[in-house]
Amino acid sequence: xxxxxxxxxxxxxxxxxxxxxxxxxxxxxxxxxxxxxxxxxxxxxxxxxxxxxxxxxxxxxxxxxxxxxxxxxxxxxxxxxxxxxxxxxxxxxxxxxxxxxxxxxxxxxxxxxxxxxxxxxxxxxxxxxxxxxxxxxxxxxxxxxxxxxxxxxxxxxxxxxxxxxxxxxxxxxxxxxxxxxxxxxxxxxxxxxxxxxxxxxxxxxxxxxxxxxxxxxxxxxxxxxxxxxxxxxxxxxxxxxxxxxxxxxxxxxxxxxxxxxxxxxxxxxxxxxxxxxxxxxxxxxxxxxxxxxxxxxxxxxxxxxxxxxxxx
Amino acid sequence: xxxxxxxxxxxxxxxxxxxxxxxxxxxxxxxxxxxxxxxxxxxxxxxxxxxxxxxxxxxxxxxxxxx
Numbered sequence: 001x002x003x004x005x006x007x008x009x010x011x012x013x014x015x016x017x018x019x020x021x022x023x024x025x026x027x028x029x030x031x032x033x034x035x036x037x038x039x040x041x042x043x044x045x046x047x048x049x050x051x052x053x054x055x056x057x058x059x060x061x062x063x064x065x066x067x068x069x070x071x072x073x074x075x076x077x078x079x080x081x082x083x084x085x086x087x088x089x090x091x092x093x094x095x096x097x098x099x100x101x102x103x104x105x106x107x108x109x110x111x112x113x114x115x116x117x118x119x120x121x122x123x124x125x126x127x128x129x130x131x132x133x134x135x136x137x138x139x140x141x142x143x144x145x146x147x148x149x150x151x152x153x154x155x156x157x158x159x160x161x162x163x164x165x166x167x168x169x170x171x172x173x174x175x176x177x178x179x180x181x182x183x184x185x186x187x188x189x190x191x192x193x194x195x196x197x198x199x200x201x202x203x204x205x206x207x208x209x210x211x212x213x214x215x216x217x218x219x220x221x222x223x224x225x226x227x228x229x230x231x232x233x234x235x236x237x238x239x240x241x242x243x244x245x246x247x248x249x250x251x252x253x254x255x256x257x258x259x260x261x262x263x264x265x266x267x268x269x270x271x272x273x274x275x276x277x278x279x280x281x282x283x284x285x286x287x288x289x290x291x292x293x294x295x296x297x298x299x300x301x302x303x304x305x306x307x308x309x310x311x312x
Numbered sequence: 313x314x315x316x317x318x319x320x321x322x323x324x325x326x327x328x329x330x331x332x333x334x335x336x337x338x339x340x341x342x343x344x345x346x347x348x349x350x351x352x353x354x355x356x357x358x359x360x361x362x363x364x365x366x367x368x369x370x371x372x373x374x375x376x377x378x379x
Contacts, residue, residue, distance in 0.1 A: 266355060
C-alpha cells in the first residue's frame with residue numbers, strides 16, 4: 001500500500017468539518033511530498049471542501065464512488081488495519097477536554113494527528129470560493145445595507161436554541177439593520193427578518209458571509225464559517241462552552257451556569273431543568289454586542305480620510 | 313476555585329446544594345413519570361450523574377460541619 005498519502009475521513013455535521021479545515025493547510029505545508037486524500041461521508045462535506053488548494057484528492061466515501069481505488073474500497077468494506085487513516089470524529093471527546101477555557105476545538109483537531117507532529121498557532125477555519133461565487137454573493141447582497149446574517153437553529157442540539165420571541169424582539173429593536181435568516185426550510189422562522197431559508201445552497205450561504213456586515217446566531221456551522229471570512233459576529237452559547245467551540249472574531253455570549261457545558265451528556269435531549277443557560281441571555285445584551293460588532297466592521301472598511309480627499 | 317472556609321460559608325453551600333438536589337430529584341421524578349420506553353436515555357444518565365455528584369458534595373460538606 002502506498003505510504004506516501006495521508007488519508008482523512010470527515011464525519012459529523014457541517015460545523016464539524018469546518019473546524020477541521022485548518023489542519024489541511026498545516027498538513028500540506030509540513031508534508032508537501034505526501035498526497036492528502038480526503039474521503040467525505042456526506043455531499044455537504046464535499047461541497048465545503050471544494051477548491052481547497054491543500055487537498056490533493058477529494059472523494060466520496062461511498063462504494064459506488066470508490067471502485068477506482070480498490071485498495072481503499074477493500075479496506076472500507078473489510079475494515080482492514082493495513083491502511084492508516086485519520087477519522088475526524090468528535091464523539092469521543094474526553095471530559096478533560098471540555099473544561100479548560102483555553103482549549104479550542106481547532107487545537108483538538110491537531111491532537112488527532114499526534115503521530116504527525118503538526119502544530120499551528122491560532123489556526124483559522126478556511127473556505128475557498130470561486131470568482132463566480134463571490135460575484136454572485138456580492139450581487140445578491142448589493143441592494144441591502146447593514147446586512148446581518150442570522151442563524152437560529154442547530155441540528156446537533158435543541159439546547160443551543162434561544163427563543164423565537166427573543167430573536168423577534170432583537171430584530172425589531174434594530175430597524176436600521178437588514179437581518180437575513182439563513183438555514184434550512186424546516187427551521188423556525190424569525191418574524192421581521194428576511195427569509196432566505198432554503199433559498200441558497202451551502203456554499204452560496206457561506207460566501208455571502210464574506211460580503212455581509214455582521215452575523216448573529218447560535219453556535220452552528222455558520223458561526224464556525226464566520227471565522228473563515230473573518231466576519232465580526234455575535235454567537236450565543238448555552239449548553240456548549242465558547243472556550244471549546246468559540247472563535248476569536250466573534251463576541252461569544254455565555255452564562256456559565258452550574259450545569260453547563262452539558263452538550264456531551266445530553267446530546268439532542270432537551271434540558272431537564274429550565275434551560276437557564278440560554279434563558280439568562282437578554283435581548284439587550286445581544287443587541288449591544290451586535291452594535292459593537294457593526295461599529296468594528298465599519299471602522300475596518302472605512303476609507304481613510306486622506307485617501308478619500310485624494311479621490312482614491 | 314471558590315474555597316469555603318468559615319462554618320457559615322459551609323452552611324450556605326449546603327443549603328445551595330440541597331436546593332439544587334431538590335431540583336434534580338424533581339426532574340428525575342418527571343422523567344420517571346413518563347412511560348418506560350419514552351424515557352430519554354441521555355437525560356436519565358445526566359440526572360443520575362448530577363445526583364451522584366451533588367450527594368457526594370453534600371456528604372463531604374456535612375462531614376466538615378458536623379464531625
